[in-house]
Amino acid sequence: MPTNISDHHVFTPRDVTEALQFMALHRDEGWRPLAGGSEVMAQIYGNRAAATGWINLAQLRDQLAGIHEDGTHEDGIHDDGWVRIGALTTLTELRRSAVLQAICPLIRRAAAVTGGVQRQNRATVGGRIVSASPAGETLPVWLALDAEVELSSRDATRCVAYRQFLQEPRQTAIAPDELLTAIMIPIRDRPRQRLLFRKVASRAAGAIGKMVFTAIAGLDAAGHYRDLRLAFGGMGPRPLRACEAEQLLEGHAPSDALGAQAADQLSAELTPIDDLRSTADYRLRTARNLAGAFIAGHIGEQHS
Amino acid sequence: MNNDHVFRFHVNGQPVEMQAPPMQRLLDVLRETLRLTGTKNGCGQGICGACTVIVNGQAVSACLTPVVQLEGADVQTVEYLSDRDCLSSLQQSFLECGGTQCGSCTPGILMAATAHLRRGGGTNTEELREMLSGNLCRCTGYIKIIESMQQAAAAK
Amino acid sequence: MKTTESALGNSVPRREGAAKLRGDAQFLDDLPRDGAWFAGTVRANVPHARLLGVRPDTRFDWDRVVLVTAADIPGENVVPVVLRDQPSLAEGFIRYHGQPVALVAAPDKETLALALESISVLTSPLEPVFDIDDALAAKTSIFGEDNVFRTVEINKGDANAALQTADVVIEGEHHTGAQEHAYLEPQGMQAEWNGDGITIRGSMQCPYYLVKAVAELLDLPQEKILVIPNLTGGAFGGKDDFPTMLGGHAALLAWKTRKTVRLIYERGEDMRFTSKRHPARIRHRTGFTHDGRLVGMQVEMVLNGGAYGTMSPLVISRAAIHAAGPYQCDNIHISARVVATNHPPSGAFRGFGAPQALFAVDAHLDYCASKLGMDPLELRRKNLIRRNGTLATGQNVGDDASAGEVLERALRESDFITRREAYAEFNREADSRRGADRFLRRGIGLSLFMHGTGLSGYEEVFFHSGVALHGNADGSITALTSQVEVGQGTRTIVAQLAAEGLGVPVEYVLTEQPDTNQHPDSGPMASRTATIIGGLLITAGKRFREDVERRQGSLLPDPLVFRATVAKLVASGERLEVREHYSPPPEMRWDEEKHQGDAYPAYTWSCCVAALEVDTLTGEAVVLDVTAVQDVGKVVNPMFAAGQVQGGVAQGLGWALLENVVWKNGVMQNANLADYSIPTAMDLPPIHAVFLEHPQHRAPHGAKGLGELPMEGPAPAVVNALRSALGIHFRRVPVTPEIILPAWEARNLE
Ligand code: FES
Numbered sequence A: 001m002p003t004n005i006s007d008h009h010v011f012t013p014r015d016v017t018e019a020l021q022f023m024a025l026h027r028d029e030g031w032r033p034l035a036g037g038s039e040v041m042a043q044i045y046g047n048r049a050a051a052t053g054w055i056n057l058a059q060l061r062d063q064l065a066g067i068h069e070d071g072t073h074e075d076g077i078h079d080d081g082w083v084r085i086g087a088l089t090t091l092t093e094l095r096r097s098a099v100l101q102a103i104c105p106l107i108r109r110a111a112a113v114t115g116g117v118q119r120q121n122r123a124t125v126g127g128r129i130v131s132a133s134p135a136g137e138t139l140p141v142w143l144a145l146d147a148e149v150e151l152s153s154r155d156a157t158r159c160v161a162y163r164q165f166l167q168e169p170r171q172t173a174i175a176p177d178e179l180l181t182a183i184m185i186p187i188r189d190r191p192r193q194r195l196l197f198r199k200v201a202s203r204a205a206g207a208i209g210k211m212v213f214t215a216i217a218g219l220d221a222a223g224h225y226r227d228l229r230l231a232f233g234g235m236g237p238r239p240l241r242a243c244e245a246e247q248l249l250e251g252h253a254p255s256d257a258l259g260a261q262a263a264d265q266l267s268a269e270l271t272p273i274d275d276l277r278s279t280a281d282y283r284l285r286t287a288r289n290l291a292g293a294f295i296a297g298h299i300g301e302q303h304s
Numbered sequence B: 001m002n003n004d005h006v007f008r009f010h011v012n013g014q015p016v017e018m019q020a021p022p023m024q025r026l027l028d029v030l031r032e033t034l035r036l037t038g039t040k041n042g043c044g045q046g047i048c049g050a051c052t053v054i055v056n057g058q059a060v061s062a063c064l065t066p067v068v069q070l071e072g073a074d075v076q077t078v079e080y081l082s083d084r085d086c087l088s089s090l091q092q093s094f095l096e097c098g099g100t101q102c103g104s105c106t107p108g109i110l111m112a113a114t115a116h117l118r119r120g121g122g123t124n125t126e127e128l129r130e131m132l133s134g135n136l137c138r139c140t141g142y143i144k145i146i147e148s149m150q151q152a153a154a155a156k
Numbered sequence C: 001m002k003t004t005e006s007a008l009g010n011s012v013p014r015r016e017g018a019a020k021l022r023g024d025a026q027f028l029d030d031l032p033r034d035g036a037w038f039a040g041t042v043r044a045n046v047p048h049a050r051l052l053g054v055r056p057d058t059r060f061d062w063d064r065v066v067l068v069t070a071a072d073i074p075g076e077n078v079v080p081v082v083l084r085d086q087p088s089l090a091e092g093f094i095r096y097h098g099q100p101v102a103l104v105a106a107p108d109k110e111t112l113a114l115a116l117e118s119i120s121v122l123t124s125p126l127e128p129v130f131d132i133d134d135a136l137a138a139k140t141s142i143f144g145e146d147n148v149f150r151t152v153e154i155n156k157g158d159a160n161a162a163l164q165t166a167d168v169v170i171e172g173e174h175h176t177g178a179q180e181h182a183y184l185e186p187q188g189m190q191a192e193w194n195g196d197g198i199t200i201r202g203s204m205q206c207p208y209y210l211v212k213a214v215a216e217l218l219d220l221p222q223e224k225i226l227v228i229p230n231l232t233g234g235a236f237g238g239k240d241d242f243p244t245m246l247g248g249h250a251a252l253l254a255w256k257t258r259k260t261v262r263l264i265y266e267r268g269e270d271m272r273f274t275s276k277r278h279p280a281r282i283r284h285r286t287g288f289t290h291d292g293r294l295v296g297m298q299v300e301m302v303l304n305g306g307a308y309g310t311m312s313p314l315v316i317s318r319a320a321i322h323a324a325g326p327y328q329c330d331n332i333h334i335s336a337r338v339v340a341t342n343h344p345p346s347g348a349f350r351g352f353g354a355p356q357a358l359f360a361v362d363a364h365l366d367y368c369a370s371k372l373g374m375d376p377l378e379l380r381r382k383n384l385i386r387r388n389g390t391l392a393t394g395q396n397v398g399d400d401a402s403a404g405e406v407l408e409r410a411l412r413e414s415d416f417i418t419r420r421e422a423y424a425e426f427n428r429e430a431d432s433r434r435g436a437d438r439f440l441r442r443g444i445g446l447s448l449f450m451h452g453t454g455l456s457g458y459e460e461v462f463f464h465s466g467v468a469l470h471g472n473a474d475g476s477i478t479a480l481t482s483q484v485e486v487g488q489g490t491r492t493i494v495a496q497l498a499a500e501g502l503g504v505p506v507e508y509v510l511t512e513q514p515d516t517n518q519h520p521d522s523g524p525m526a527s528r529t530a531t532i533i534g535g536l537l538i539t540a541g542k543r544f545r546e547d548v549e550r551r552q553g554s555l556l557p558d559p560l561v562f563r564a565t566v567a568k569l570v571a572s573g574e575r576l577e578v579r580e581h582y583s584p585p586p587e588m589r590w591d592e593e594k595h596q597g598d599a600y601p602a603y604t605w606s607c608c609v610a611a612l613e614v615d616t617l618t619g620e621a622v623v624l625d626v627t628a629v630q631d632v633g634k635v636v637n638p639m640f641a642a643g644q645v646q647g648g649v650a651q652g653l654g655w656a657l658l659e660n661v662v663w664k665n666g667v668m669q670n671a672n673l674a675d676y677s678i679p680t681a682m683d684l685p686p687i688h689a690v691f692l693e694h695p696q697h698r699a700p701h702g703a704k705g706l707g708e709l710p711m712e713g714p715a716p717a718v719v720n721a722l723r724s725a726l727g728i729h730f731r732r733v734p735v736t737p738e739i740i741l742p743a744w745e746a747r748n749l750e
């Protein structure tokens, strides 16, 4: 129980402009955005809230929720070839989007295993990105997709590669006067792909993952890996890409031997920890096995 | 310091206007202010689903919903389902199929199920298991809950 | 003329069901607050220490709240369960992290939260002990000289000699973990000072425990304590002994404030600081002839009781009695101890010690089969208890012997043999398959077990359970018991049983939530309502009818006429009331000291089959389906019975695979419903419940206990299914992927 719920203040802007104005004026006062509220409310009522001032984004849904295929940024920064997902898009909306399903089924998979229906109806894409939980289900997918995040302030809008955006555990490159307004997914022409999403958790639903693994493998005409992405959650202080393994495997054809090589490389590259949800040993074994089986070509679904 | 705001929304079809701290959770508004105690507090952390209510047509956890985000919203709780003493067909199915035992999870499950069935969600066992995955029940093993929902859906 | 069809065997809908479905059933926290104060608990933050005192921060205005410490207790500072070793509020020593040291009541939540933050507990640390071996070595002293709450020894024949001459002796050590009850409604009590006594309401199983406990604590006569249980949102044993402490706390605050005080635990507090299932270590040494006949069993069992005795002395008795399982062996030695550690006290939990014992014996038996090179089914068939067989206590089961029948029925219902072969084939061909399937292994396993109905040995006599029926002016009849509705359908079942005795339709019988003024003490709640209480109700019903017919001077087979007669008699001022008290069947003999004789009036026999699939990439096991066959004597309400089995199996599967209490310095680290993973709908398989009905002669209607049994089958069945899938014998539940995966990978290296 919070000592005093009345200590918490809320400002409710009517639109994005007003929100950004407010954030610019009060940039050093510790106000934090309030999106779907699931994370923030659990923190407040668990007596571990990071702030007492909240900018309620509820009225910005018209501007900041939705999935747009043409993906041109309002400021004209982006060309076609991007899908723009508004930061206030809920996980339920992600799950139901035919557009996203066509581009990358992994997004739907990840959204579907994030909490139950109740949470998916409230939790937002942006909220999950900003809270940057090390085992957040959707986060490795954004990493694997080479997504960019759009950060807006009163004076500017910038796009940052999501990989760079993630910093220290649970921290991001967002400035106090910036609002995360969208995540942008590049659409690339890849004729053949193999995809995988796996969340390994203590039960089938409603638990934070022990580890999350997602992979996107392009395959060229000769059947060799091209543009391979291996992303993990729960294997370190933040979601991460196994870059060295990706490079090592690039250009090779799937085989059991290559799978074994991938597993060994991951042992060198990943340094998970013991915590109350699992052990470092178990996390590494599952990462090795899942990635090894994927690279060997045994698991994963075809997508084109 | 009093930081209360005035909020207006609808609960079970009735307009509500109330003063509250903006981050007060809907769960407390319902149970304490409006005395609608059908909505249960099983964890207060958005995990058990006992506090599930329908807001603007969607199942949400009342323990994670701040009142400040309800301005103009339409909230429905378990008390809305039956017409005085007459149980809704979903409730009647739960009674006939043994879908409630201790009853603490029941209101939340009824609301999650109502939202699901209203939007035409699938009713095969796999779909219902997934739909129920945000509602914990320690008594039933869920089987009779699923049967109850299927009976109600079939009667439609 | 109309006669009444039997009220037993029908799926009568739940009496309080509509109220629960409408949302207007009132659990404790749903009662109008009416100015009730909020209460909270000041707890120790070390696992073992000398308690020096509490220090209230003088910056807080303590006149705004009421604080209670051990020094305020007017009566005896004790939670009287069995041993009387546990203080209501700590005095002198802290024995576990989280132990209540003081209580605070405040007019509102915010003031309460501030007060709780403004008080510190002063301690001087002592060495804690969490491990049972360290406790047994008396590395630190918690209880008595040896930290043993109770030892139970059972001897039949000469196990030592038998093991020396056995052809084969096989040893095995098994472990079971703590389990959290995770009832959906957290613990809560409200106490109200009413001028010269206390009224207590709350979430509980056993209202009469509270009457005695609170009277002692407040030094008041028992008549001044009225206990009114609310509808209780799940219990599973967690609201058996624990509310005795919690109700005492609420009562102390009400007594000191002279107000109404409501004390409700938040989920995290409930999970960290209330009792759990006893963790156990069980060692078997088992002797066989070459052809697999059991000739000797030695079982050495240690349960971790935590800091105080609570129900442990009774739990260890049931654990010991069930330790040899449903198997016939002429030479058995069972040694069972429950030891004190600096964990929060373990307590009652569905199964009450039997699940631990039954897990070990049935997992061990499958292991023995593999060592003997026998089919585990054959090994069971060869050794299971038959008619006139004798259990470890020497009890002759007479014709209460359905172990063989439930086994064969379960094999048929689950298509066990065919599936076992199909899975073996599936596993052999794994490497030649393409795709994700090549990593899957499937297995099917079973467990055979029994659960003694009612309380152990003389405990039933001790409780002297009673029921009453009385006639009302409208001709209806009220059935009074102290059995609380916690989800099992007690109100409905009590009405069905009374109606059966009375020979009237079930609607004629009224039942209500008990209070301790009106309702006779019918003893603690366990899976005994249908049998012990049911027997009393049926007898009372018959006597009630006889009484009415005698007064009327004629037989009244037509229920409408019977009802009219009851109404007429009551209207003319006659008092129609019948009371019944339990006394054990006269032929029952029990020696508590030696644990010899008729431990229970009857046994429920069961066989549980689980099929599962393991992903060998992650070690995750998914249960495909469960078949639970049980001989319950008589099914009172088929819908409720199936619901009990499905819920019990779900809880058993959770214990077997998912529910892992993570301890650190005696504190549960994963004390929330996400990280402590009870099964969701997506974790559970179809559960097929099959009932056999062989009436047992020691209850007038034949019903045997059902509530606890179904949770006992899944753990051994799962471990046996894992052996069938992976060829590995696991010795521990919960058997998590963290255990399965390394074991599988180590096996592959061989
Ligand atoms: S009380 Fe809201 S989800 Fe548990």
Ligand code: FES
Pocket: B099, B100, B101, B102, B103, B104, B105, B106, B136, B137, B138, B139, B140, C184, C233, C234, C487
């Ligand atoms: S009926 Fe008790 S928790 Fe679901």
